Amino acid sequence: MTEPGTIVPSDSGNVTPSVSNVGSSPSVPATPSAAANRLALENQVIIKNDPIMDKILKSKEFNVLMVVLTVYALFGDDIRLAFYDLVDDQIFFNLSIFAMVMFIIEMALQFYFRIEYRWGFYFILDILSTASMIPDTNLLNELMTGEGGDGGEAAGTLKAGKTSRAGAKAGRVVKIVRLIRFVRIFKILKMRKQNMDDNEESDVGKTLEDKLQDEPSKVGKKLTELTVRRVIVIVLAMIMVFPFLDDPESFIGETEFNSYEVKKLNDLHIMTDSFNVTGNITQTFFKQQVQYFASSTDIKEIVYMKLNNWDVGITNVWVKEVTSRHLMLDDVGEISDLFRSSDARIPESSITSVCDVEPANGDCGSFAYYNLKSQNQAASMMSLLKTVVIVIGLSISVIGFSRDAETLVIEPIERMIKLVKALAENPLASLYREKNGGDEGFETTLLETTLEKISSLLQVGFGVAGAQIIQSNMSSGGDLDVMIPGKKITAVFGFGIMEEFTNTCSCLEEEMCTYINTIAKIIHDNSVLYHGAPNKNIGSAFLLVWKICEGVLPGLRDLRDASSPELSDGQKADLRMNMGCLSVGGGEKERVLRPYEMVDSSMIGVLKMRIDLMAANGAGGTLEKFKKSQKIVDYYEGNFEVEMGFGLHIGWAIEGAIGSNYKIDASYLSPNVNMAARLEAATHQFGTPLLLSGPFCNELSPAAKALCRKIDVVTVKGSQIPLELWTCDLTNYDTEAAGMILPQFSGSNENREQLALDFERVKQVQKDFDQEFKATFEEGVEFYVKGEWDKAKTLIDKCLSIYPKDGPSDSLNRVMERADFTAPKDWKGFRELTSK
Numbered sequence: 013m014t015e016p017g018t019i020v021p022s023d024s025g026n027v028t029p030s031v032s033n034v035g036s037s038p039s040v041p042a043t044p045s046a047a048a049n050r051l052a053l054e055n056q057v058i059i060k061n062d063p064i065m066d067k068i069l070k071s072k073e074f075n076v077l078m079v080v081l082t083v084y085a086l087f088g089d090d091i092r093l094a095f096y097d098l099v100d101d102q103i104f105f106n107l108s109i110f111a112m113v114m115f116i117i118e119m120a121l122q123f124y125f126r127i128e129y130r131w132g133f134y135f136i137l138d139i140l141s142t143a144s145m146i147p148d149t150n151l152l153n154e155l156m157t158g159e160g161g162d163g164g165e166a167a168g169t170l171k172a173g174k175t176s177r178a179g180a181k182a183g184r185v186v187k188i189v190r191l192i193r194f195v196r197i198f199k200i201l202k203m204r205k206q207n208m209d210d211n212e213e214s215d216v217g218k219t220l221e222d223k224l225q226d227e228p229s230k231v232g233k234k235l236t237e238l239t240v241r242r243v244i245v246i247v248l249a250m251i252m253v254f255p256f257l258d259d260p261e262s263f264i265g266e267t268e269f270n271s272y273e274v275k276k277l278n279d280l281h282i283m284t285d286s287f288n289v290t291g292n293i294t295q296t297f298f299k300q301q302v303q304y305f306a307s308s309t310d311i312k313e314i315v316y317m318k319l320n321n322w323d324v325g326i327t328n329v330w331v332k333e334v335t336s337r338h339l340m341l342d343d344v345g346e347i348s349d350l351f352r353s354s355d356a357r358i359p360e361s362s363i364t365s366v367c368d369v370e371p372a373n374g375d376c377g378s379f380a381y382y383n384l385k386s387q388n389q390a391a392s393m394m395s396l397l398k399t400v401v402i403v404i405g406l407s408i409s410v411i412g413f414s415r416d417a418e419t420l421v422i423e424p425i426e427r428m429i430k431l432v433k434a435l436a437e438n439p440l441a442s443l444y445r446e447k448n449g450g451d452e453g454f455e456t457t458l459l460e461t462t463l464e465k466i467s468s469l470l471q472v473g474f475g476v477a478g479a480q481i482i483q484s485n486m487s488s489g490g491d492l493d494v495m496i497p498g499k500k501i502t503a504v505f506g507f508g509i510m511e512e513f514t515n516t517c518s519c520l521e522e523e524m525c526t527y528i529n530t531i532a533k534i535i536h537d538n539s540v541l542y543h544g545a546p547n548k549n550i551g552s553a554f555l556l557v558w559k560i561c562e563g564v565l566p567g568l569r570d571l572r573d574a575s576s577p578e579l580s581d582g583q584k585a586d587l588r589m590n591m592g593c594l595s596v597g598g599g600e601k602e603r604v605l606r607p608y609e610m611v612d613s614s615m616i617g618v619l620k621m622r623i624d625l626m627a628a629n630g631a632g633g634t635l636e637k638f639k640k641s642q643k644i645v646d647y648y649e650g651n652f653e654v655e656m657g658f659g660l661h662i663g664w665a666i667e668g669a670i671g672s673n674y675k676i677d678a679s680y681l682s683p684n685v686n687m688a689a690r691l692e693a694a695t696h697q698f699g700t701p702l703l704l705s706g707p708f709c710n711e712l713s714p715a716a717k718a719l720c721r722k723i724d725v726v727t728v729k730g731s732q733i734p735l736e737l738w739t740c741d742l743t744n745y746d747t748e749a750a751g752m753i754l755p756q757f758s759g760s761n762e763n764r765e766q767l768a769l770d771f772e773r774v775k776q777v778q779k780d781f782d783q784e785f786k787a788t789f790e791e792g793v794e795f796y797v798k799g800e801w802d803k804a805k806t807l808i809d810k811c812l813s814i815y816p817k818d819g820p821s822d823s824l825n826r827v828m829e830r831a832d833f834t835a836p837k838d839w840k841g842f843r844e845l846t847s848k
Contacts, residue, residue: 069121078118081111085141086399089148094392098352101150108148115142133241235422239414247406272310273382274359280305281378284320299330306331306338313383314338315356316347320378339383347381355385424456428463435467439479476545476557478669478678494676498668502565504614504660504708505680506544506556507688508535508621511655513552519643527638528552531654534624534634541755542617543595543610543766548679553689557680558614560607561593564664569707571663571733572683599757599766611662611708612716612769618658618702619742619777620753626745629653659691661705690728691737694845698723698737699819706736715771719778721786722793723820724827725842734842739820743781752776785814789821797842799835801828 068074084107092104119138122129129135280301283293306314317340319327328340341347347356358379434441470478510516510531517524532554536546539556548555566587567579579587592604597613605613628635635654638644644652663684670677691703700723709720724737752773757764792807805828811821827843 090392090396105150303334307334315381316341317380356381474678498666502560504558504662505688507692508554508658510552538620541598542613543597597766599764601765608713611711623750657695658702659688661688662708698823700739704738709738726845749777799839801835805833
């Protein structure tokens with residue numbers, strides 16, 4: 013099993029980091045069965061386990077077929093009537109039957125496999141929309157026009173005419189009802205989205221932002237679904253009701269025929285019946301009336317006309333003598349071969365079957381079939397356009413009605429949910445988001461802003477050490493639980509203390525908080541810039557942490573364990589070959605840092621803090637106003653400078669929470685943390701503002717270690733191994749040095765990556781440092797450790813002549829002076845540190 017904080021080779025042979033962000037801890041994944049149960053309970057999707065059928069329902073091909081058939085169901089019949097002839101009808105009827113069968117199959121599968129569909133909104137609409145396709149298949153027409161009853165030509169025509177008129181009325185209603193079919197597209201798109209969510213098997217390889225983006229809130233999904241349903245119902249209700257209210261006659265009567273077409277035909281019928289009893293209507297007069305009727309421009313093309321007891325052939329000849337625009341078929345049976353029932357129809361009130369004088373053939377009745385094909389084609393084209401407009405309008409309505417709810421309610425809720433989930437995934441994640449000025453004043457915006465502030469306070473209050481507390485509680489729905497176990501980590505611990513804290517507090521009083529926070533900004537900004545994290549502020553003290561890995565760094569020697577062997581640099585390199593940790597530093601993009609890079613960064617970060625403190629003390633600096641405080645000037649007689657001491661040590665610690673439900677502190681518990689504090693306290697004894705432990709310096713890169721010098725070897729309480737003490741001299745505080753020590757970056761602002769430290773630039777902080785002094789001091793320390801104090805005195809005296817105020821030289825000189833510059837007989841190369 014790979015230890016946390018390591019990099020392991022991938023199957024391809026490339027090095028793949030197995031690391032986590034500082035402060036984060038991997039959440040415990042749910043078992044596959046638990047995840048499946050949760051998914052089924054939350055979404056209520058799959059209730060039967062049939063992999064084949066379920067795969068068909070979820071397949072892209074099946075969904076595309078359903079969309080195509082739905083589009084056909086919306087437009088197919090109008091396209092048939094507008095652009096195709098009678099001979100093509102059977103193809104459309106067969107397609108409609110196929111679409112109906114597929115819709116029924118899909119309904120059955122959805123009903124069986126998806127519990128949310130069963131008896132639901134879309135199930136009811138699917139039944140209505142599928143039933144509305146029956147007229148498109150010509151099944152009703154065949155049933156209504158089947159054999160049934162005796163009678164002559166007029167009686168059969170009467171029956172056909174009634175059927176035709178009933179079909180026309182039903183068609184007008186169906187043209188409206190079938191718009192329900194459009195809802196199927198909404199349903200298919202909804203089911204497709206649900207299937208895509210179900211098919212998401214893994215989040216591996218996705219960024220946190222991608223994972224959160226892929227998962228909408230349940231409130232958002234529910235509110236959107238309800239909005240879509242209500243808009244669909246309202247729009248469809250309006251579409252269906254308004255035509256009845258605007259023109260009831262078009263649904264209870266007929267509007268295809270004018271009054272002349274109806275009344276004149278009735279007049280002709282009467283002329284052949286009751287009026288002729290008187291003998292006043294001659295054949296010539298009747299012929300003139302028929303020709304006058306046929307030549308009128310107020311009537312449509314006559315397909316077939318039968319006038320009571322007159323022979324069709326005779327009346328057809330009369331009509332053709334005056335006009336050729338009428339078809340005038342000789343046999344009524346030919347109509348069904350040439351026309352659709354909707355294209356050749358009898359007006360509802362034009363068929364007259366009452367005769368005062370019984371015709372010789374017993375077939376009483378006068379009627380005419382009119383050609384409505386062009387009229388029906390124009391109506392179908394308009395219906396196509398109307399359907400397109402309604403589809404677009406319905407889509408816009410759904411989007412429009414949903415947008416306000418999404419903008420004002422759903423999006424803020426989803427952002428808040430994403431914020432909570434982001435903190436659960438990575439407690440130190442950035443909480444920045446662009447503000448929308450138009451949302452100010454809304455309760456959701458206030459709630460969202462409050463949540464962001466509370467989350468920010470959590471991050472600031474708990475810091476890196478408390479990241480696990482945030483993560484654990486954000487990812488659970490239970491009560492607040494701060495009593496979670498700590499974890500062992502390895503880190504560099506930095507301890508810094510402000511000098512003259514008690515006196516400055518007495519002088520500054522209320523301004524003391526501002527004074528401390530001004531210094532804290534310098535300390536915290538630089539610790540983060542150089543991949544560290546501020547942990548604690550206790551009065552004048554700052555605890556800083558540069559986390560290297562979880563667990564114990566391989567090859568790192570424990571000062572309390574004398575039996576632990578000290579490994580060579582080569583052995584350490586082998587053990588840590590693939591180790592690293594992720595950090596962004598002052599950039600935006602994470603980078604893997606080797607352990608030595610993190611150690612280097614901690615030391616350079618402290619040097620940068622010292623440079624910035626010096627600048628803040630200068631004219632125009634952020635600390636100048638405190639230095640000019642009258643009480644400070646009076647107390648220090650104008651000689652006050654803000655100074656700090658620092659100690660750096662590396663080792664293991666327990667990262668976790670200390671306290672109770674009333675008060676909790678997230679911190680690090682370890683003798684190694686105390687060692688950093690002891691080093692800072694010893695800065696006064698050694699006269700240098702920075703002390704580094706031997707284990708710390710042993711983890712530095714060669715370039716960074718070259719900037720340091722060993723100043724003593726001591727033992728401290730609780731340590732069984734002698735501890736080397738080192739320091740890093742900072743002699744160049746000008747702005748050029750501050751620029752050289754700053755990290756460099758690559759990439760754009762949005763994808764900026766902090767590069768490794770360039771020690772050719774960093775060493776400019778010691779450009780005025782006398783290297784002869786450093787070499788002489790290091791040689792003197794070696795003689796001191798060997799016990800040859802007379803030689804050490806000579807070299808240390810030389811150092812003091814070069815730098816009379818060098819604290820480490822003066823400290824070493826005083827130690828040897830107390831023993832009259834003669835090493836004790838039991839000298840082992842180190843001494844006991846007499847003060848913390």
